[in-house]
Every structure is written in structure tokens, then in C-alpha cells.
Amino acid sequence: MSGLRAGLLGLGAMGRHHARVLRELDGVDLVAVADPGGDPHGVARELPVLRGVDELVRAGVDLAVVAIPISLHVETAEILARAGIHVLVEKPVSADSASARRLAEVVDASGVVGAVGHIERFNPAVQQLRLKLTEGALGEVHQIATRRQGPFPARIADVGVVADLASHDIDIVSWITGSSYEQVAALTAHRSGREHEDLVAVTARLRSSVVVNHLVNWLSPMKERLVTVTGEKGALVADTLTGDLTLYSNGSIPLEWDAVSAFRGVSEGDVTRFAFPKREPLRSELEAFRDAVLGKPSSVVTVREGAQIVSVVEAILESAARDETVRL
Template sequence: MSGPRRLRAGLIGLGAMGRNHARVLAGLDGVDFVGAQDPAGDPGGSLPVPVVTDLADLLALGLDYAVVACPTALHETVGLELAAHGVCALIEKPLALSVEEARRLVEAFESRGLVAGVGHIERYNPALRSLRTRLEASELGEVFQVVTRRQGPFPHRISDVGVVLDLATHDIDLTGWVTGQVYVSIAARTVSRSGRPHEDMLAAVGQLADGAMVNHLVNWLSPLKERSTVVTGDRGCYVADTLTADLTYYANAAIDTEWEALRTFVGVSQGDMVRYAIPKREPLLIEHELFRDAVDGKVAGIVSLREGLRTVEVAAAALASAREGVTMPVHSAEPAARHPRQRHSERVLNPASVADE
């Protein structure tokens, strides 16, 4: 009697992120990592699988799915080729260079009934998963504002896009995901100080459909590496540090003060602070496990291509705003994602892990 079917997976692109994918694929339960493709091959011979230089040779190995970790400029070409051969795909973020390219990828995979997702890895960060669970339980009350800061030194591996598509798409996606809201407008300014043709700093202000304010600060010009998400509501604020996967809650104080100068201020005052204990599994491993399950026909919490398209639409609006110096509306033909509190029946995590998301 044969055992359960094992999926055959391939990898396209052996840059820094591609090699991380290779490490996870090599040990992923239920998956046979059968080969990788990169024009430069594998000079060091460090991969435990054959490495070919042409995509056709990788497809000839017979893949159930492939991870696309090549430069963003190649996502459309590679994705369309995979779809044409009936191969499911996990495509690194951003989905594509442009809204038009992203839409063509959505159509290619959906028209063939193929499972496809986008590698927005922050959705699998333990701090943000816990934050989303708490927001869905209305522990913060009404959300007023989401502020993200994502900065650090220039990554020399990136050459085909600027900070908006490479870094800010993380924050755009996670903001919509944790709040269950879509962007309706965005105003942005970008600068380029590194001598590259692409922007290396972004400051943006956006508005979500429920009226909440969004602020994003993103750059490649700081020696300080920072990955912070702060969500403020009428009961306090959450601070998620995705570098350390820590989540801290700062509550509004419920104690009256006798200090007259403070009593006349209409606002909030500092209350208790709680740092949550959260199990910290590797986000990339979680992403791979859920995508494997989706390809295997199970309901799984992957980032759909349509969600990836919405993120590219917001990024495109931010770049247009920076060029034209005006606030840009964000138009999308895609329906808004339902808020998590409406989706309990769709969860795929085991009951023991729900409280730890």
C-alpha cells in the first residue's frame, strides 16, 4: 500500500531569498524538492538538488508547484510560463512590477484553476499574527491609526525596483491584512539619494475604507534597521516589532488624576503595559507549510494573487502621488477582504495555535 502523495516542488532564482526558500524546501514534510533554476547555475554546488539554467529544463522534471524567487522584473514572464504548463506557483512579493502585469498573472492562474500565492512573509510573523487575532476580537476597540516604520541599510541584491515595491509592499499588505480594510487614498513623497534610478526613501499617508489613518516611513538610507508596526485605537495601542517578533500592548489609563494641569487635558494617559509571550516559529516555514497544504487541496491561509494585485495597486498609486504631488485615490476592481472576525469557520490553524497567532 502506497503512502500519501508527495508534492514535487521546484525553485526559480537562487539569490539571497531564493537560498532561504531552498533551505526550507529541502526539509519540508510531504514535499520532494526536485530541482532549481538560475541562469548562473549553482557555482558553489551547495544545493542538494540539480540546478539548471533554463526554465524548460526545470519544468521537464515534472513539478506540482514552483517557488518564484527571481527578480521582480521577471515575475510575469516566469509566472505565465508556469501557468501555461499547469504548475502552481508561490511568487515572491511584490507580485509584479505593474498593475497590468499583476492582472495578467491573476488571469493566467485563475483561468486554469491553479493554486497561486504571493510571498508576503510578514503575514506569518508571530507578532503580527497575534496582533491580528487581538484586533479581530475587538480588544483595541475602534482602530484610529496604523503607523509602520521599515528602514535599514541598502540591500545590494536589489537592482530592479525601489523601496516602494520592495519594502513598502510589506507594510501595505500587512496593514490591510491586520485591519481587514482596503486603502481608499494615499499621498506620498519619495527621494533618491543613493545615485540609483529608483527611489530609496518613502513617506506616505493613507486612508482606509473605515476612515482609519495610515502612515508609512520606508527607506534604504539608515544604518538603523527597524521594523515596527503601531496600531492605535480607543483602548490603547499595540506595538509589533517584527525583527524580534515581540508584541506589546499599551493600555489607556483608567485611573483619575488629581493633578489639575492634566485633568484639563482632554485625551488619554498612560496605563498598563503588557508584553505578550508568543511562540516564535519561523515565518518562512509557516508560509511554505500553508502553501503546500493549499496545493494539496486543503483550505489554507495563503496570500492570493488578487490580494497581491491590490497591494501593487496601492504601491502604484503611491508612486503616482509622488510624481504628481497630489493625493491619489486607490481604485481596485477587487472586493475587500472580509474582516477576520467574520472568518472563523475558514481557519486552518489547529485550535491550540489560534490563541498564539
Template sequence: MSAVLRAGVIGLGMMGRHHARVLHALDGVELVAVADEVGDRLGAAQGAPVVGSVDELLRVGIDVAVVATPTATHEEVGLRLASAGVHTLIEKPVAVDAAAAARLVAAFDRAGLVGAVGHIERYNAALQALRQRLDAGELGDVFQIATRRQGPFPDRIADVGVVKDLATHDIDVTTWIARSPYASISAHATTKSGRLHEDLVAVSGRLEDGTVTSHLVNWLSPFKERVVVVTGARGAYVADTLTADLTFHENGTERTSWDQLAAFRGVAEGGSTRFAIPKREPLVLEHEAFRDAVLGRRQDVVTLADGMRTVAVADRVITSARTGTVSIVDHAAAGGGAG
């Protein structure tokens, strides 16, 4: 393999265009071609050759690829790239279901290739800082992780519902932050926009370490919100991934002399701190991690196995919402615990 990785992008939808933009400027990587059966209508290739199929892209000669096609095609495209010996980053969700994801995991493992999933939120500065502080024990025992991810319907999505498209972010982030997999899931979902798939879901869960979780996700809100709240023994962290801001609201130590209020309140209000943290574009960090994994420098990508476990939990969310029952997460079938 040459010192400069020859890269290709498959699919020039919204995310594919962003992948092409980042790869154009990424040190140690050359975007040599892009593939899309309808061409490059918006000029995302920026001069790189545009071909119509994966096989044409492989004939150009690539070391690494990004798959940014509709979810239903991820397995077929990923397996073709694995058979050709190409290290691959697949946009999330990694596949339509856990069984398809498992076949991708097996194929890349057999070939000895790096396979990664584009769970970009892991590279958000606020969540990176949050996990570091949790790992350092700054919050004490973690009681709850609650997320809100809502906004208007995105025109780019047609083949999956809000669970597979958006809630997979929250499932992955929650297990990654807590370093613990899900034990059980209960969900309610609905479709209000006239589309085939669910556009709103409310999920309650419990992780194996006892942490209680909740996720409110929809495509029905006129405003966009991306928030993760982690509550623990010493207060609560609030991460806003739209602005990459992290704020800590600490439990107060001052006792109140107002007897009626003291009897009503649980913890007291303390000070609040919004941290100053370096903020780089998460997609750039994701690509740097993938590049370095391919080159053997470090291994901190979101693996295909991570993506498979996330899809397995998403499958249980959909099952719970459909049946009205609590769904137990089978980690043996999903390939193990949290990354």
C-alpha cells in the same frame, strides 16, 4: 498528483536560497531541482540538480514552483508555469505593476491552479497574534495603523525602488490587519543614494473604514527597524517583526489630580504587557500554507489577487510622490477589497 509534492525553485538569490533551505526540510515536499542561469555558487541546492532555465526545470517534472527571480521577470516566468500546470508561489512584489499582476491572476484562475505571493510578514508571529486580538475586539475601534520599515540598502535589490520592495510589506499588512482596503494615498519620495529608483518614502493614507495610516520606509538608515503600531480606543499594540514581539500599552483608568497635566493630556498611561507567543520561522509557515492550499487542506495563502491589489496601491504611492497630489485608489480596477 503524488502524496509528496515535487518542488522547484527558480532564482537562487538571497530569498531563493532561503526557499530552497525550507523546502529541503518541509514535510510532504521534495525539492527535485533548482533553476538559475548563473548556477548555484553557494550550494543552496544541497544536492538537488541545478538547471539553467524554467523549461529545463519543467522537463525534470514538478508540481509546485517558487519564483524568486527579479521582479521584472515575474510575469514571464509565472505565465510559463501557469501554462505548464504548475502551482506557483511568487516572491513579492508579484509583478512590476497592477496590469502585469492582473494577467498573472487571470492565467492561474483559468488554469485552476493555486497562485500565491510571498508576503512573508503575514506569517510573522507578532502580526498573527495582533490580527487575532483585533478580530476579537480587544482594542475597540481602530484609529491609526503606523509602520516604520527602514535600514541600510540591500545589495540584492536592483530593479525596483523602496516602494515596490519594502513598502509593499506595509501596504499588505495594513489592509490584512484592518480587513479594509485603501481609499486614498499621499506620498513623498526621494532618491539620495544615486540609484535609479526611490530609496525613501513617507506615505499617509486612509482606509475605506476610516482608519488613518502612515508608513515611513527607507534604505538610508544605519539601523534596521520593522515596527507596526496600531492605536485604538483602548490603547496601542506595538508589533516588532524583527523579534516577533507584541506589546500592548493600555489606556490608564486612573485620573490625575494635577490640574495642569490633566488639561494637557489626552489619554492616561496604563500598564504595558508583552505577550508570550509561539514563534516559528515565518517562511516555514508560508510554505506550509502553500503546500496545504495545493493539497486542498486549507486556503489561507496570500493570493495573487491580494498581491495585485497591493501592487495597485504601490503604483498609486509612486504616482502621488511623482505628482504631489493625493491619489485615489481604484479598487474596481485592482480587483476588489482587502483579503
């Protein structure tokens, strides 16, 4: 029996990876690709490069991945959903939460699976981090700090660093804690001469009272992707570049050096780097999308979840513009 007929709209920097994984995915056949700008990376192979979403619909696909500029996400996904095609849209789902919520309504009314490509949920380090927190490895969580910085990616033209990069960390924090953002205070800067911000520092609080900090920029000559969760029993550090997760436990041996112990709330204990399988996040994400289409249990990021992330992005940009704390 043939697999699900898959289409791909967008053959750029991210689309080429989707094409590779879709071709390797069990139960899925990549049968149509489209991009009005052509095929710069040569990923179409034997397939003709269609001009846009209408031709993709006429190709008779069952599901489609949308990896095009953010300003076109909602319009394109709505066309696919109304045609009865299951759709996964790259993140962020939209540049504004109102249109993202509208897309969620269209997806629900059409009876199709709508998913958003928040790929960091499928990073093995983040999945293990969430598992350890669920198991109580840290006890009560006090603070979460993320650092996501590196050089400017030339592929980004229509949004700033908050929507493109900070949205990853917003989703990670919401997902691993199971709590939404209550308030945010942010500062942004424009240092590279572009229209959109290329630096942001965020201080936030979740509804669970956890304090959160995000440091994100496109200005660093090195690439860094870290999530540090501090709790009553120690700290967990996830490195999503390497897929590593490390536990720094609070010490159980009393300190005998008075000059040092006077300055510490806790002492240093054992350090454990966990071993676990490290699957490619994009493969795990597309497998989850496939399973959702087949009606199997799945962990896809829904369009409604994607809309909530966009709401936090909007609040961060509003806070920076108004120079005040914004409540969600």
C-alpha cells in the same frame, strides 16, 4: 508515499532560504533547482542547477517557488501555471498591476494555486496583532503607523523602496484591518544616487476611515520594523524583527496632577507583552502553500491580493510624481 515534487527558480539571497525550508517541509521533496546565474550560495547540493523555467517544467515538478528579479515574475509564473504547476512568486508579484491581474486570470484558467510571498503575514507578531484586533482589544481603530527602515540591500536592483519594502506594510495594514486603501499622498527622495527612490513617507486613508502612515527607507544605519495600531482602548505595537507584540492600555486611574492631565487625551495604563509561539515566517508561508496545493484550508496570499498591493504601490509612486493625493 513520496511527497509533492517541488522546484525552485532563483538561488540568490531569498532562494537559498526557500531551498533550506523546502528540504525540511513535511510532504514536500525538493527535486529541481534552476538559476541561469548559477548557485552562488551552494544550496543545490546533489541537484544539478538547471538553466531556467523550461527545464524546471520538464523536470516534472508539482509546485514551484519563483525567487528571481521582479521584471521576470509574471512571464515565469505564467509558464508554470499553463504547465499545470502550482506557483508561489516572491513579492511584489509584479512591477505593474495590469500584468499582475493578467497573471491572476492565467492562474484561475489553469486551475492551479497561485500565491505571492508576502511573508510578513506569517510573522507571529502580525498574526497575533490581527487576532487581538479581531477580538476587540483596541475597540475602534483610529490610526496605524509603520516604520520600516535600514541599510540598502545590495540584492535589490530593479525597483525602489516602495515596491520592495513598503509593499510589506501595505499588505499588513490591509490584512489586519480587512480594509483596502482609499487614497494616498506620498513624498519620495533619491539620496543614494540610484535610479529608484530610496525614501518614502506616505499618508493614507483606508475605506474604513482609518488613517495610515508609512515611513520607509534604505538610508538608516539601524534596522527597524514596527507596526503601531492606535484605537479607542489603547495601542498595539508589533515588532516584526523580534516577533514581539505589546499592548499599551489606556489608563483607568484618574490623574491627580492637573498640569499633566491637562495635556493628555488618555492616561497611561498597563503595558502587556504577550507570550506566544514564534515560528519562522518562511516555514509557515511554505506550509500554507503546500496545504493549498493539497486542497486543505490555507491562508496563502493570492495573486489577486498581490495585484491589489501593487495597485497601491503604483498610486504611491504616482502621488509622489504628481505631488498630489491619489484616489484608488
